[in-house]
Amino acid sequence: MDKYKNIKESFLNNFKDFENSLNGESKSDFHKIRKQAFNNFYELDFPDRKNEEWRYTNISPLLQQSFSIPNNNIKLDATDLPNHILKGIDAYVMIFVNGKFSAEHSHLENIQKGIKIRCLADCIKNNDKDLLQHFGKYADCKNNIFTSLSTAFTTDGAFITVDDNCVIEKPIYLLFLTKAGNVNIQTQPRNLIVAGKNSQLKVIEHFSSTDNSTYFTNTITEIVAQENAVIDHVKLQEESINAFHIARMEVDQERSSNFTSHLISTGGKLSRNDLTSKFNGEGGEAMLNGLFLIEKDQLFDVHSFIDHAKPNCNSHEHYKGILDDDSHGVFNGKIMVRKDAQKTNAFQENNNILLSTNSLINTKPQLEIFADDVKCSHGATIGQLDNDAKFYLKSRGIGEEASKEILLHAFASDVVNHIKIDAVKNYAEEIITERINERKKES
Amino acid sequence: MLLEIKNLHAKVEGKEILKGINLNINEGEVHAIMGPNGSGKSTLAQVLAGREDYEITEGEVIYNGKNLLELSPEDRAREGIFLAFQYPVEIPGVSNTNLLKTAMNEIRKYRGQEALDAMEFLTLLKEKMKIVELDQSLINRSVNEGFSGGEKKKNEIFQMAVLEPQLSILDETDSGLDIDALRIVANGITKLKSDKNAIIVVTHYQRLLNYIIPDFVHVLYKGQIIKSGGKDLALELEDKGYDWLKVDKFQVTG
Ligand SMILES: Nc1ncnc2c1ncn2[C@@H]1O[C@H](COP(=O)(O)OP(=O)(O)OP(=O)(O)O)[C@@H](O)[C@H]1O
Numbered sequence: 188m189d190k191y192k193n194i195k196e197s198f199l200n201n202f203k204d205f206e207n208s209l210n211g212e213s214k215s216d217f218h219k220i221r222k223q224a225f226n227n228f229y230e231l232d233f234p235d236r237k238n239e240e241w242r243y244t245n246i247s248p249l250l251q252q253s254f255s256i257p258n259n260n261i262k263l264d265a266t267d268l269p270n271h272i273l274k275g276i277d278a279y280v281m282i283f284v285n286g287k288f289s290a291e292h293s294h295l296e297n298i299q300k301g302i303k304i305r306c307l308a309d310c311i312k313n314n315d316k317d318l319l320q321h322f323g324k325y326a327d328c329k330n331n332i333f334t335s336l337s338t339a340f341t342t343d344g345a346f347i348t349v350d351d352n353c354v355i356e357k358p359i360y361l362l363f364l365t366k367a368g369n370v371n372i373q374t375q376p377r378n379l380i381v382a383g384k385n386s387q388l389k390v391i392e393h394f395s396s397t398d399n400s401t402y403f404t405n406t407i408t409e410i411v412a413q414e415n416a417v418i419d420h421v422k423l424q425e426e427s428i429n430a431f432h433i434a435r436m437e438v439d440q441e442r443s444s445n446f447t448s449h450l451i452s453t454g455g456k457l458s459r460n461d462l463t464s465k466f467n468g469e470g471g472e473a474m475l476n477g478l479f480l481i482e483k484d485q486l487f488d489v490h491s492f493i494d495h496a497k498p499n500c501n502s503h504e505h506y507k508g509i510l511d512d513d514s515h516g517v518f519n520g521k522i523m524v525r526k527d528a529q530k531t532n533a534f535q536e537n538n539n540i541l542l543s544t545n546s547l548i549n550t551k552p553q554l555e556i557f558a559d560d561v562k563c564s565h566g567a568t569i570g571q572l573d574n575d576a577k578f579y580l581k582s583r584g585i586g587e588e589a590s591k592e593i594l595l596h597a598f599a600s601d602v603v604n605h606i607k608i609d610a611v612k613n614y615a616e617e618i619i620t621e622r623i624n625e626r627k628k629e630s
Numbered sequence: 631m632l633l634e635i636k637n638l639h640a641k642v643e644g645k646e647i648l649k650g651i652n653l654n655i656n657e658g659e660v661h662a663i664m665g666p667n668g669s670g671k672s673t674l675a676q677v678l679a680g681r682e683d684y685e686i687t688e689g690e691v692i693y694n695g696k697n698l699l700e701l702s703p704e705d706r707a708r709e710g711i712f713l714a715f716q717y718p719v720e721i722p723g724v725s726n727t728n729l730l731k732t733a734m735n736e737i738r739k740y741r742g743q744e745a746l747d748a749m750e751f752l753t754l755l756k757e758k759m760k761i762v763e764l765d766q767s768l769i770n771r772s773v774n775e776g777f778s779g780g781e782k783k784k785n786e787i788f789q790m791a792v793l794e795p796q797l798s799i800l801d802e803t804d805s806g807l808d809i810d811a812l813r814i815v816a817n818g819i820t821k822l823k824s825d826k827n828a829i830i831v832v833t834h835y836q837r838l839l840n841y842i843i844p845d846f847v848h849v850l851y852k853g854q855i856i857k858s859g860g861k862d863l864a865l866e867l868e869d870k871g872y873d874w875l876k877v878d879k880f881q882v883t884g
Pocket residue numbers: 642643647665666667668669670671672673674683716
């Protein structure tokens with residue numbers, strides 16, 4: 188524990204500065220939650236590789252850094268936003284710069300009846316009852332040092348609530364843009380989404396950076412899908428190649444709700460995505476899809492956990508990775524089928540392509556099944572591109588590199604093709620194409 | 631001469647499969663290669679197309695005056711060689727049109743020709759689809775994925791029609807086809823045949839050869855061509871099988 192005293196002290200100092208900057212707010216109910224969370228953080232140890240949940244992911248590069256609270260007065264250049272905002276998207280847009288909501292750049296006009304899209308900072312200031320009712324109830328701090336840390340410093344994010352029976356036509360697009368300018372800053376975007384009974388909602392979280400700075404994003408999204416709600420979530424993670432990105436998404440699914448998640452990621456220096464979906468009622472559906480493309484010395488870790496706590500629920504998970512150079516990927520897919528959860532269908536698949544001899548993937552399904560009438564399947568593949576397919580393409584006159592490109596695209600496309608919002612799908616395609624073309628230039 | 635195979639030996643996983651093949655093919659000719667299962671017919675076809683799993687231990691192959699064995703698979707295709715696979719590969723996520731467009735334009739680039747624009751390409755596809763009566767829906771689907779056996783074989787000939795090769799190697803393109811599909815595929819191949827190109831037909835049956843009359847029929851047995859003849863040899867093989875030849879062979883070499 189003492190090994191990481193420095194980083195803990197630095198967070199302690201940050202927390203003091205943070206409190207001093209709060210003025211009156213430091214007496215608020217919300218700040219009590221923060222303080223409690225910070226105490227938690229201070230008591231807990233950072234996980235090392237003896238911790239089963241972190242066995243393959245060494246976070247010491249993160250712990251050797253120290254981070255500061257971002258300056259409030261950051262100005263965006265004219266090109267900053269257009270270069271990062273998702274092209275052609277027709278959505279309610281919330282832009283966060285260095286973790287702070289920017290009303291100036293956001294578009295929240297003509298909002299459909301039945302949905303409230305608010306920034307967390309305002310709700311905190313107003314001691315919003317709804318916020319206090321839900322905040323932190325799903326992503327529990329107690330035993331999670333990163334959640335504690337994130338909660339302690341929570342300042343802003345999106346708070347979205349949808350009334351019962353409301354189908355929200357436009358997606359909500361959240362852009363978290365980091366402009367660190369070579370200052371090691373920490374941000375902790377915090378989102379809370381509560382979708383009422385029979386409601387429908389699409390949300391996109393997009394993490395991007397204006398430069399290659401080192402910084403730390405520690406983000407949490409809590410989602411509640413009430414009975415029969417349909418939520419479609421996409422996360423685009425395009426952080427700086429030097430960024431540390433720790434993320435947690437907790438989804439509570441009530442009876443007959445339907446949750447879809449897509450995670451498209453080009454990683455960071457070190458990124459970890461924890462996703463949990465929990466069925467609290469019967470008839471729920473969850474689909475978790477993901478694609479990551481990493482290179483150089485990037486470390487990318489996704490830990491999913493599907494908690495089949497109730498009978499008659501279906502989960503479908505498919506994660507794919509493309510790894511190049513010395514990159515390292517981790518996939519851990521836990522499926523818990525509790526004693527009562529009869530007639531569970533759980534499907535999990537993880538496919539990886541290693542483009543270099545030095546790249547590495549650790550993939551681990553973790554099935555804990557306590558019911559007897561269930562269908563669970565899981566599979567993992569690790570390989571190079573399919574040689575038969577490559578030869579087939581070459582035998583038609585297509586060159587080595589072009590063949591590889593075509594096959595990589597094909598490998599990636601089945602995850603991307605499931606994305607329902609066209610603008611997001613096209614953007615994801617662009618990210619993939621860019622990555623693949625970059626590879627070509629280097630080789 | 632279009633293709634000259636001289637004393638070709640090939641190995642896979644330490645096992646010699648081709649044991650001295652000799653074969654000469656001129657423009658305008660159709661050669662049928664027959665022989666029992668496992669005799670090396672597909673190996674020969676794959677070796678000619680440039681499959682790297684096979685190690686060439688001896689011999690040479692001259693194609694249009696060039697040393698074929700030095701060329702990459704893609705360059706062989708660009709030089710006009712086409713292999714219709716015995717087992718066409720399924721490639722999920724890659725559409726037939728994408729494959730053909732990329733192939734077409736890479737071949738054209740190699741030959742110093744301009745890429746086709748989208749309209750020209752679509753017109754070409756439409757025209758070629760008719761040759762094998764291929765359904766429009768199939769060409770937009772992923773390459774061979776979920777195709778029936780017959781559709782896969784038709785798709786091979788469709789690709790051949792688009793790429794207009796000079797030397798086509800058809801590895802059991804007739805196997806598994808019902809009578810209607812066989813007629814369509816055979817008529818397609820006949821339309822593509824000219825006095826400028828040549829076709830190697832690997833087959834177990836006479837029925838395709840009723841449509842595409844071979845100039846020569848060769849029997850491949852244990853990695854060697856043990857007998858060559860005219861079109862009547864195929865009929866004789868269908869009638870008598872291969873056993874009588876094996877005896878012949880011993881007499882020749884013994
Ligand atoms: N990649 C490979 N690895 C190992 N053995 C192989 C490989 N390819 C071919 N062989 C072996 O080489 C021999 C010849 O196979 P080939 O496929 O060329 O026969 P064929 O004449 O085409 O047979 P068929 O009529 O059944 O298609 C067989 O014994 C086969 O098992």
